[in-house]
Amino acid sequence: MAIERETLQWMYRNMLTIRYFEERVAELFAAGKCFGFVHLYVGEEAVATGACANLRKEDYITSTHRGHGHLISKGGDLKLMMAELFGRRTGYCKGKGGSMHIADVELGILGANGIVGGGFPIAVGAGFTAKYKGTDQVAACFFGDGASNQGTFHEGLNMASIWKLPVIFINENNFYGISLSQRRSMNVPDVAARAAAYNIPGVVVDGNDVLAVYEAVQEAVKRARAGEGPTLIECKTYRYRGHFEGDPTVYRPEEEVREWKKKDPIPRFEEKLAQMGIMTEEQMKQVREEIAGKIEEAVKFAEESPWPSPEEVLEDVYA
């Protein structure tokens, strides 16, 4: 597989950025610096990274409640993200959205979403715009295994399939919808099997292998840009942390978490980068330090940012 060196390096940086951002948010949340519900992406970095490596700025994504990884991968600004988590005026949503509603329409990010399955029809609408206007933009719709049991999954995939809309449905199967395991929530082993109902390709990949995700999404994006319609890609992965920060995770065995951590996408990719001669350990170390510094800059920006003034509660309801 020929992937450009810059792309591989970007993937590494991006996965690390997500990991460090999320780990820092966990600390900040525990310290009471950010508020509300925070759902972290630690462990799933390869999915958003491998997927978004195929997207252009003008392409669209819809995200989920566990959205930080998607936003970072689509080019989201770390400072504006962090400031939003802190509830500050300088945040992406001026402190009106928080973790579950961060968006950057200019970057094609049509929002994280607090409603499980809420993004399917919206992604279909974005794909519809591309087709209506005759551009070759695509829309990538991220969703979890739990969302695939919602009615919007069916309605969204059906509409995208009958109209051959340029949408890539990217399932992050982390095996749990909050506490309910996938084997108790659906009677098929693979979410991708559901693609058959829409006569579209359904692909299963190792979601902890960024290159496997990249390849699968590359093929789907090619199909979408060529007007051949949507693809459903299931990335099997795992969230290390609870559903939300504070979740005691009593519903899954520790042994399972340990097994998944052995398949951590980041060390696996580091090994590969070294083997491929893309980066040396020394270079990777530099990148790690640089990204840790960027995260701290974002935290500093958020901490020093002003709070919104109370009267701003009334703004931005209507255009």
Add this chain to the structure above:
Amino acid sequence: MRKLTMRAAINEALRQEMRRDPNVYVIGEDVGVFGGCFGVTAGLIDEFGPKRVIDTPITESAIIGNALGAAATGLRPVAEIMFMDFVGVTMDQIYNQAAKMRYMFGGKAKIPMVIRTACGAGGSAAAQHSQSLEAWFMHVPGLKVVAPSTAYDAKGLLVSSIRDDNPVIFVEHKFIYDLEGEVPEDIYSIPLGKADVKRQGSDVTVIATMAMVHKALEVAEELSKEGISVEVIDPRTLQPLDGETIIESVKKTHKVVIVHEAVKFAGPGAEIAAMIAEEAFDYLDAPIKRVAAPFTPVPFSPVLEQAYIPSKEKIIAAVKEAVA
């Protein structure tokens, strides 16, 4: 001036806006060759083709989601939900997604979409094809709610709704589709949030919506013969609500009757009455009266249904009580 039915006036607004702006498209169930369940989109497909007049499967969440995603990315969709009763199927896409997107994103999104939908009882269509649910949407910040009563208003308000950069719920009472009125051929717009005084009067203010406007006007005519002068106000837009026009009228007549077909409890009239009580209490000479449907589902049998829909007799009784 030329007369059109409200159905034809809405059709003309769609047609003229689609000619004006290539980003406007119509999407919904059976809106194409079939022309819409109530014939409102008839013939649009002949002029604009299936690319812009789009038949969907029976898939309300995807219809509204399509419109929302498209609106957020630069188009101006007009989605049709065949019966207002079906909005519940897609409610999440309306009240959690479309309505809130701009606010949640800190003002960085524009959602120029219209949801046209038919409300109203009168055809023995029973509890799931007859409701008037406009109050649901009045309650959700981020939505606008338009409810015309005449062909003229319907055309001008729909033009404004399509040009508006917010999600607009455009409610069409299905039993006034055939009512004719004067409608200019040229395109025109009526601003959202502006009520219309349909008849001037001095003794009592009747605030009525959609089909009830016409009953209120008949009542006003009848009561004028008894020497009671009734002012009839049609808010036309329920969100934003034109409180100013209503309050001005109350200050003049000092008596208020509110009439709508939605159920009385927590219906649109509850908000209007509360607003008047808050802002014009000192001007009232009598308790505010409401004439509305009882707190029941819409019944099937014509006998029951006629008992359900607010009648002229009930409006007359309420007005007489108010002026007594």
